[in-house]
Amino acid sequence: MNGSSGSIFDPVSPHTQAISDLFVITLWICAAIFAVVAGIVGYSLVHYRWNEGAADPVQIAGSKRLEIIWTAIPCVIVLVLFGLTVHAMEQSDPEPPVGEPDLEVIGHQWWWEVRSPKLGFVAANEIYIPVGRPMSIRLDTADVLHEFWVPQLTRKMTTVPGRGNHVWMQADQPGIYQGVCSEFCGTQHAWMRFEVIAVSEEEFDAWVEQQRQTAAVPTGDAARGAQLFRDLTCINCHAIQGVASHPTAGPDLTHVASRRFLGSGIVPNTPENLRRWMTDPQEVKPGALMPNFKLNDEQLAHLLAYLATLR
Ligand SMILES: [Cu+2]
Numbered sequence: 001m002n003g004s005s006g007s008i009f010d011p012v013s014p015h016t017q018a019i020s021d022l023f024v025i026t027l028w029i030c031a032a033i034f035a036v037v038a039g040i041v042g043y044s045l046v047h048y049r050w051n052e053g054a055a056d057p058v059q060i061a062g063s064k065r066l067e068i069i070w071t072a073i074p075c076v077i078v079l080v081l082f083g084l085t086v087h088a089m090e091q092s093d094p095e096p097p098v099g100e101p102d103l104e105v106i107g108h109q110w111w112w113e114v115r116s117p118k119l120g121f122v123a124a125n126e127i128y129i130p131v132g133r134p135m136s137i138r139l140d141t142a143d144v145l146h147e148f149w150v151p152q153l154t155r156k157m158t159t160v161p162g163r164g165n166h167v168w169m170q171a172d173q174p175g176i177y178q179g180v181c182s183e184f185c186g187t188q189h190a191w192m193r194f195e196v197i198a199v200s201e202e203e204f205d206a207w208v209e210q211q212r213q214t215a216a217v218p219t220g221d222a223a224r225g226a227q228l229f230r231d232l233t234c235i236n237c238h239a240i241q242g243v244a245s246h247p248t249a250g251p252d253l254t255h256v257a258s259r260r261f262l263g264s265g266i267v268p269n270t271p272e273n274l275r276r277w278m279t280d281p282q283e284v285k286p287g288a289l290m291p292n293f294k295l296n297d298e299q300l301a302h303l304l305a306y307l308a309t310l311r
Contacts, residue, residue, distance in 0.1 A: 005152070006178040012152045012198075013170040018091030019155060022084055029077065092155045096166035101138040103127065107146030107159040107181065109289060110188035111251055111264040121211035122239065124251035125194045125264050127169075127179075130204040134170040142248065147183035150196050156182050171198035187287030193265030214242025215254050218309050225306025228299055237290070240310065250290060257311045263288060271304070278303055 011017040048057055060066060105127070106113040114123040129135050139148050141159035148167060149156040157167040171177060181192035199207070218226045226243075229235055237249035259269050263285040267273040276283065278300055281290040295303065 004175045004177055008151045010152055012173050012175070012177070013154070014172075015092040015155060015168055015170065016152055018088045022088035025084055026081060029081065033077070094168060096138075097136050101136040101166065103135055104138045104140065105148060105159075106248075107139070107141040107143075107148070107185070107192075108248075109143050109186050110181070110192040110285075110287075112148075112179075112181075112192070112194045113142070113248060113251070114194075116208075119208050119212075121208055122241065122245075122252045123211050123255065124259070125261065126259050127194065127196045128204055128207040129169060129171060129196060129198050130201045131174050131198045132170070132172055133201075134168050137167050137169055139165040139167060144185050145183055146181045146185050146192065148179070149182040150177050150179040152177050153196060158183060169196065171196065174198050174200070188264075188285055191264055191266045191285060193261075195260065195265070210258070211255060213254075215240050215310055218306055221302050221305035222309045223306075225302035225304070228303055229306060232293055232295075232299075234303075253307070253310055255310060257308055271308070274307060275300070275304060278307075 008016065008020060008023070011020045100118045102116060102118060104115045104117065106115070112125050114125070114127050115121065137148075139157055139159045141161055144161070146159045147156050148154070148159060150169065153171050154167050154169045157165050159165060175198055177196040177198065179194040179196055181189055183189075185192065217223075229238075229240070229243075235244050235247065237247050239245050239247050239252045239254070241252070241254040257269075261267065262269045262273055262277055263281075266285050267276070273284070277285075278293075278295060280292045281288050282292055293299075
């Protein structure tokens with residue numbers, strides 16, 4: 001898929017286009033100021049250089065006219081920049097809608113909970129959106145300050161404990177866009193990533209439909225894994241829809257097998273990496289808030305069989 005450079009210079013929504021435009025205009029204005037100032041300095045260096053026997057140039061210290069001119073020009077420039085900035089702020093951060101947002105994204109140390117009471121699903125670290133439709137997102141945090149940022153799609157927005165924030169997210173081209181936490185929040189701040197996957201309306205509906213499914217009832221080894229999932233207290237931290245829907249200390253695992261990455265982007269979701277994660281989460285993501293269960297081979301096999309059914 002295209003459009004996934006992750007660069008702020010490659011905006012894919014009206015919101016980030018406004019920010020990028022502001023940057024470019026500001027850069028050109030500053031470049032012009034630099035050229036004028038450097039030009040005058042250069043001219044003065046050459047024209048007024050020391051010349052044995054020449055008379056001193058005319059002294060203009062205290063000239064009222066000059067003082068007014070070089071006070072007025074910067075004031076006008078600052079006013080223009082102010083106007084452009086206010087405009088960009090309005091474009092990049094329009095009023096939130098009245099009523100329910102489309103999505104709620106909640107920052108956790110160090111992963112993202114994604115839910116939609118409106119559409120009736122819970123997910124983690126992966127957000128599907130329909131191409132071209134502005135999605136309204138309420139932002140919250142379960143612990144400390146985080147900052148939600150998809151450089152190509154959204155402005156930055158902090159998640160503040162006890163105070164919901166809002167951001168609009170839109171992608172005008174299909175693609176997979178990188179999202180990050182952009183406010184230091186502890187050990188694994190750098191691995192608090194997520195992906196926004198912009199797809200057609202039909203594909204979006206299909207994704208929502210899949211996320212709404214509760215987990216299938218497991219059989220065989222997977223059923224033994226499901227039992228371990230309760231006995232070993234996994235269920236105290238991880239929700240599995242149809243089994244327990246409330247815990248939010250760790251990511252919802254109802255559809256974990258269908259996700260592209262584990263540990264908020266730290267490793268691709270392959271059977272090998274899932275085994276590593278279950279053998280010792282700290283080896284994969286040091287500091288992650290999941291304990292090492294020191295599983296024996298049989299427990300590991302049963303849990304992996306169960307997790308594989310969670311599609
Ligand atoms: Cu962070």
